[in-house]
Amino acid sequence: MSLELKNVEKKVGIDTHIHPTSLKLEKNTINVLLGSTLAGKTTLMQIMAGLDKPTSGEIWFNGENVTGMKVQKRNCSMVYQQFINYPNYTVYENIASPLAITGVKDNEIKQRVGKVAELLKLSAMLNKKPDELSGGQQQRTALARALVKDSDLILLDEPLANLDFKLREELREELPKLFEDRDCIVVYATTEPSDALMIGGNTATLLEGKVIQYGKTLEVYNKPENLISAKVFSDPPMNIAEITKSGENCKFVDNNVQWKLSKRIKDGTYKIGIRPHNITTYKEGNNSVEINGKVQISELSGSESLIHFTNGNLNWVSLSNGIQQKNVGEDTKLYMNTDEFLYFDQDNRLVNNG
Amino acid sequence: MMNKTINQKAWYFVIPVFILVAFNAAIPLMTVVNYSFQETFGNNVFAWEGTRWFKQILLSERFHAALGRQFAFTFIILLIQIPLGIAIALTMPKKGWGVPVCLILMSMPLLIPWNVVGAMWNIFALPDIGFLGHTLNSVGFDYNFTQQPGDAWFTTILMDVWHWTSLVVLLSYAGLNSIQPAYYQAAEIDGASRWATFRYIELPKMKKVLTLAILLRFMDSFMIYTEPFVLTGGGPGNTTAFLSIDLVKMALGQFDLGPAAAMSLIYFFIVLLVCWVFYNLMMKNEAQS
Numbered sequence: 001m002s003l004e005l006k007n008v009e010k011k012v013g014i015d016t017h018i019h020p021t022s023l024k025l026e027k028n029t030i031n032v033l034l035g036s037t038l039a040g041k042t043t044l045m046q047i048m049a050g051l052d053k054p055t056s057g058e059i060w061f062n063g064e065n066v067t068g069m070k071v072q073k074r075n076c077s078m079v080y081q082q083f084i085n086y087p088n089y090t091v092y093e094n095i096a097s098p099l100a101i102t103g104v105k106d107n108e109i110k111q112r113v114g115k116v117a118e119l120l121k122l123s124a125m126l127n128k129k130p131d132e133l134s135g136g137q138q139q140r141t142a143l144a145r146a147l148v149k150d151s152d153l154i155l156l157d158e159p160l161a162n163l164d165f166k167l168r169e170e171l172r173e174e175l176p177k178l179f180e181d182r183d184c185i186v187v188y189a190t191t192e193p194s195d196a197l198m199i200g201g202n203t204a205t206l207l208e209g210k211v212i213q214y215g216k217t218l219e220v221y222n223k224p225e226n227l228i229s230a231k232v233f234s235d236p237p238m239n240i241a242e243i244t245k246s247g248e249n250c251k252f253v254d255n256n257v258q259w260k261l262s263k264r265i266k267d268g269t270y271k272i273g274i275r276p277h278n279i280t281t282y283k284e285g286n287n288s289v290e291i292n293g294k295v296q297i298s299e300l301s302g303s304e305s306l307i308h309f310t311n312g313n314l315n316w317v318s319l320s321n322g323i324q325q326k327n328v329g330e331d332t333k334l335y336m337n338t339d340e341f342l343y344f345d346q347d348n349r350l351v352n353n354g
Numbered sequence: 355m356m357n358k359t360i361n362q363k364a365w366y367f368v369i370p371v372f373i374l375v376a377f378n379a380a381i382p383l384m385t386v387v388n389y390s391f392q393e394t395f396g397n398n399v400f401a402w403e404g405t406r407w408f409k410q411i412l413l414s415e416r417f418h419a420a421l422g423r424q425f426a427f428t429f430i431i432l433l434i435q436i437p438l439g440i441a442i443a444l445t446m447p448k449k450g451w452g453v454p455v456c457l458i459l460m461s462m463p464l465l466i467p468w469n470v471v472g473a474m475w476n477i478f479a480l481p482d483i484g485f486l487g488h489t490l491n492s493v494g495f496d497y498n499f500t501q502q503p504g505d506a507w508f509t510t511i512l513m514d515v516w517h518w519t520s521l522v523v524l525l526s527y528a529g530l531n532s533i534q535p536a537y538y539q540a541a542e543i544d545g546a547s548r549w550a551t552f553r554y555i556e557l558p559k560m561k562k563v564l565t566l567a568i569l570l571r572f573m574d575s576f577m578i579y580t581e582p583f584v585l586t587g588g589g590p591g592n593t594t595a596f597l598s599i600d601l602v603k604m605a606l607g608q609f610d611l612g613p614a615a616a617m618s619l620i621y622f623f624i625v626l627l628v629c630w631v632f633y634n635l636m637m638k639n640e641a642q643s
Contacts, residue, residue, distance in 0.1 A: 051539055072545040080536040087558040098544045145544075 001027035001062055003048060003153060003185050008057035010043055010209075017043045019210045020057065025202075030179055030186040032196040032217065035206030035232055041189035044206075045155045048187060050074050061152070076153035077146035081161045083138035085130040085145070091117075092126040095144045116148045119178065136167035147178065154179070156188045160195070172198055193235045197221065205232040227348040230273045236306060236317050239274040254312045259289045259338045265351050273342040279318035279334055281307070288335040291316075298326040309334070389615035407616035417617065419592070420600040421624075427596060428575045431514050435571060436564070438515070439522025444552070446527055460520040472584025475513040479585075499586065503593035506586050510594055513581060518574065522567045529563035530556060565636045569629060576625055597621055
């Protein structure tokens with residue numbers, strides 16, 4: 001089983017929503033579409049589902065060209081950001097609805113709904129109506145409707161975006177388990193890099209209607225092919241600076257911070273990307289360098305401290321563990337873990353260890 | 355806690371509202387109540403009659419007939435306007451240049467003064483020179499709304515449908531537009547038919563605006579006066595004399611102030627009662643959840 005997009009392009013009037021895209025999603029995988037709002041995630045999913053037709057290109061499913069085939073004829077289900085359920089059906093009837101329409105027998109419906117309801121912890125509220133449930137339970141009902149069908153393709157369009165923090169964490173942990181033993185392809189759209197890391201599987205980074213990179217999630221995260229992919233897959237935003245390298249010595253263009261680099265790459269100027277959690281108020285790793293900064297913003301989020309600071313003309317974002325109290329305007333020392341730097345050449349492509 | 359100074363003078367600010375409400379609602383209503391319990395003679399001479407007028411009205415055949423006509427009329431126009439309004443709203447475009455065009459066309463009848471509507475339809479339906487009346491007669495129908503009760507009813511209902519269906523359309527349209535597109539997609543993925551989409555998504559989502567539409571149309575049609583007055587004057591005979599028309603005949607035509615006042619109050623309570631019962635029935639399910 002596989003879903004393949006071949007040079008799929010979507011134009012609406014003179015706007016291009018999806019630039020020619022080729023993607024191959026394999027059986028039993030969870031695939032994250034990661035990108036900001038308007039990156040084309042939803043459009044891409046609607047094309048995959050058959051809710052929308054591509055302007056050009058083809059969609060193949062299991063070796064069969066399904067371009068233009070109606071959504072009803074494909075075996076797929078979808079969960080949305082908004083909690084979409086039939087308003088005057090009970091939870092049971094809602095979950096059963098996709099089965100009832102296709103004429104599955106009552107006994108079998110009962111059994112399958114019961115099973116899915118248990119999986120999603122809905123057994124106790126099968127007789128309630130959606131508006132009697134909390135947001136989390138409403139979304140669980142929508143998920144149950146998607147799962148009960150045994151679809152070949154399950155599309156989840158930012159399913160956790162409208163939930164509050166706690167429910168989001170809870171459901172996010174459960175999600176990968178729900179799909180573990182299913183013969184299906186799961187596509188999960190999100191704006192949050194942390195979602196992608198948590199869910200694992202494969203990730204495609206998207207920007208402005210283009211798929212920038214597709215591969216195993218950790219690989220895309222650790223070895224972004226280019227600067228754009230690295231930026232998409234970084235939250236808080238990645239720090240980017242120009243550096244020069246000669247011999248083993250590297251140095252920022254805008255200040256005098258220096259470090260040694262054992263990678264065998266050519267001398268010259270590079271751009272480097274530093275994820276905020278690799279700039280900390282304490283030393284980390286064996287090869288960290290010190291940088292002076294003037295604190296601009298200092299905020300706590302849970303057990304982490306986010307400090308924005310300036311050094312010369314550059315603005316930096318750092319993320320440290322624990323509570324690091326800093327005053328605005330204060331001069332402070334921070335440490336950068338040089339082992340984690342990502343080096344990009346002048347064409348913004350990642351430079352590998354040569 | 356802060357220590358607040360006690361100053362009851364603020365109540366003075368409420369006085370204007372009291373006076374306003376007294377003059378525009380309480381005093382006129384109490385005048386009617388006053389008339390309904392008394393016999394009125396010239397020179398402001400009154401005699402106490404107790405509940406005599408109420409009994410007389412409630413037992414009079416004339417009132418029963420008018421009430422029956424009123425319920426029949428309201429029932430028929432609701433039965434036509436609500437489904438027709440929903441059907442038109444469903445076929446209206448959701449985007450593009452068609453939206454303002456449809457909305458303006460739909461609003462037009464609502465903006466025409468009631469007596470103009472009556473006059474318009476009167477001329478339109480005249481059997482000899484009116485476009486509608488003349489056409490019907492020339493294709494073989496024996497149509498004359500000033501002489502045949504059935505034709506009078508047909509014309510009055512047609513006029514009301516023309517005048518007020520737009521209100522139901524506009525409310526339903528607003529209700530339909532508030533449904534997120536994701537609902538339709540979800541139904542499409544489920545393979546739901548057009549009817550199922552309407553029955554299980556659109557109708558429940560429109561419930562609140564439809565309740566409002568039915569209430570508004572009930573109240574308006576139950577109190578209808580101007581249009582049938584101008585169109586048929588309640589005739590032929592009394593066949594289209596709905597409650598308001600009958601009431602005015604009694605109060606101003608015959609100057610029976612006592613019975614007319616009693617009838618006004620009964621009329622008012624019927625409207626209130628039906629609205630209350632209907633609203634509670636419609637909202638019963640909401641309260642359960």
